[in-house]
Amino acid sequence: MKLNEADVIAILLDRRPEADMAKQFGVAKNTINRIRTGARWAHVAPDIQRWHRYVRASSPADVVAQRSTLDPVTGCRNWDGSLQSEGYGNFSFDGQFYLAHRVAYEAAKGPIPDGLLLRHSCDNRRCCNHEHLTPGSDQDNKDDCVSRRRHYFGEQHHWAKLTESQVQEIRASKSRNKDLAAEFGVDPSAVSHIKRNRNWRATP
Incomplete structure (x- = not known):
C-alpha cells in the first residue's frame, strides 16, 4: 500500500x-x-x-530513560513510544516485551513484590516516574479507580437502564421487588441489589 x-x-x-x-x-x-x-x-x-529514537541502549531501563520526557508541571515522566490497549507504554528489548512504567520502578526501587501491580498516584498511565508508582493489590487499584472516579458511575454507565432519581425511588419504596421490577422495566434481582446497596452504591 x-x-x-x-x-x-x-x-x-x-x-x-x-x-x-x-x-x-x-x-x-x-x-x-x-x-x-x-x-x-x-x-x-x-x-x-x-x-525519540534510542540508540545503543544497554538495558531496558536505558530505553525508558531515552524514550520518556519529564513534564515540569506535573512531574510525570511521559513515555514517548507506543502504548498498549490499556494505555501503558510498552517496548521490546533483546526479543523480550516490557512495560515502561514497571521497568522504571524496578530500576529505581528494585523488584515488584510477587502478586502486586503498580498504582499510578498521578492517574497517568504513560508516566514512568518511579516516585509516582506504588505497589499494590488488584483490589487497591480498583479502590483507586472508584475513589478517583476514573470509571463511569450510575447514569453515565453504558449499561445503565435507570436514572439516579429512579434508583432513589426504588430504595424509598415499600413495594415488592417484583412489582418495582415491572414498573421500571428491570429484573427483580436488579431491584434487590439496589435495595441492598450492592448496585448503584455511589447514589445515596
Missing part, C-alpha cells in the same frame, strides 16, 4: 503498537518505525514532534 501525507500524520499521532499500525496501513513494521522517528517522511507535518 502506498502511503500519503494523511496516512503519515495518522501514524505520527496514533500510539498503537507498530504491528497494529503496519497491519492497518499494509506496510512493514520498520516503515512505521522510520516514519515515527523521522527517518522517513520528515518533511510532512514538521510541527508534529517525532518519536
